[in-house]
Amino acid sequence: MFREKRQEVILGLLDKNESLSVNYLARFFFISKETIRKDLSELAEKGVIQRYHGGARILRRVLLSEISKANQLNIEALLKKINSQKAINQKTARGDKMTGQVCILGSFNMDIVSKVARFPHGGESIMATSNTLCPGGKGANQALAASFADANVHFACKVGDDQFGQLAYEHLSSSNIDSLTLYKSATQPTGSAVIFVSEQNGENMIAIDSGANKTVTEDEVARLEPHLKQAGILLVQLENNIDATINAIMLAKALGVKVILNPAPYSDGILPYLHQVDIVTPNETEASLLSGIQVCDLNSARQAAEVIASHGVNTVLITLGSKGSLLYENNKFSHIPALPALAVDTTGAGDAFNGALSAAIAKGKNIHQAAVYATAFASLAVEREGASNMPSHQSVLQRLSQH
Structure with missing residues (x-):
């Protein structure tokens, strides 16, 4: 031949x-x-x-x-x-960035979702109304959200050399995500999560086995350089090993790329590096852990935001569920109210918000405009079943025009 x-x-x-x-x-x-x-x-x-x-x-x-x-x-x-x-x-x-380009280093998990009438008590067994196996992980969900929010997305993650890893490849490569870097671990399985979704109110409980997500190497982070050079935004979470996330943040800053950190699930290992982050987006629980102040309302959220900003991060955006979100930038507070939504599944609400926020900022919106857009995007996402089931950009614009 x-x-x-x-x-x-x-x-x-x-x-x-x-x-x-x-x-x-x-x-x-x-x-x-x-x-x-x-x-x-x-x-x-x-x-x-x-x-x-x-x-x-x-x-x-x-x-x-x-x-x-x-x-x-x-x-x-x-x-x-x-x-x-x-x-x-x-x-x-030469210094030019592609408009609307978002680079995301994050996790991929296979989610086992059980819908239950209510959450079980300790030691109690209850019957699920349904069980579903579906792709998830904060990184993958946020990458999908950013792509549905009309951004050009490059997503990098790591999976195991197993059936779930093959499913990850098939799912991500056939999605709206524009380009993909899929690393493979020879020693750890693909990450997985067990999720209970309450039919009473759409709330969820999640247990995660990170698997290969926690094995991203320094060399694998370094290979993202050409994608970061094209990007206006790097979005990261904390489902990967903390050193990989920190290396990605440092690389982005060296290249002049804006960094958004969704500090979930919380790890205190990120605290010394908050000054390298441009925007941090904790929910109430994560804001409480980052600040040491129990966040339960807008007043306590304001106090927490000031403490978090004192670590050197430029902008703090705390998501507050049905209370909307609180933006703290340049010593000024701004409250973005939630939009009305009929919640079916809140599992991917935070991921929908962060992906849409990153997309809007990458396309030139300021942080307040992006937060409003992300709020509308998330309000539509919770009306759908499945953490990776994201609304379209046009449907978000329509909801914004209605409110």
Whole structure:
């Protein structure tokens, strides 16, 4: 088989499997591993794949899928698109950012959602009205929200080498998210969560096994640099290992990218680095833990916001559920009221808010305008079942026009 044709087949195999070893490819083609390494090196130089020790993984899957839909895998067409992307990269390297570009490093979990008439008491067994297996994780949910809020999104996460990891790949690569970096752990499973949703009021209780989400390496964070260079916003949470999140924040600041931190679930390891964050978005519980002040109303939220800001963060935006949100910026407070909503499932409300907020800021809205937009987005999200079931940008604009 000629080299060019063999490389086309390699790309096709990687498109289906995401990553493959040199040993596997050598056996597949009945050729030496050295020849395969040369093929992979050439494809890596063209920006099509990424090499790692012992194998390679596909890059820019969205571009590749557009070409391979009709089983016409064409390297020239692919490279034409990639060269066009490189021209954009060269422009951004001179200091220009792509409008509406959000980069998100976060978690992916498979959620096991049980709908119950009410939450069980300690030691009590109750019957669920339904059980559902669906994709989730704060990072994935926020990436989906930002993409539905009309932003261009690059999402990076880490999964296990298991069935849930394959489901993550299929779910994310077929979503509205524009581009994806999916790292894989050889030792930890894909993250998972068990979620109870009360049919009484839509409230939820969640237990999370982070799995591979907690194994993001320094090298994997460093590989996000080209995506951060294009972005106006980096959005992070705390479901990944704290050192990876901090490294991502520091890298973004070095590149002049605005950082939004959703400090959930809370970790006190982030406190020494709040001064590197531009906007922090805790809910009532997280604001209480960050400040040491029990947040239960607007007055206590104001006190907590001032304490959090004293750590050096520029802007504090505390979400207060049905009470809306409180914005503290430049020593001034602003209350954004909640919009009326018929809550069906509040599981993804905070993720919907943060994703939409990031999208609006990336598209040029100021923080107050973005918070109003995010409030409308979240009010629609809670009316849908499933944490990853997000409303459209047009439906948000319609709700805003009604209120």
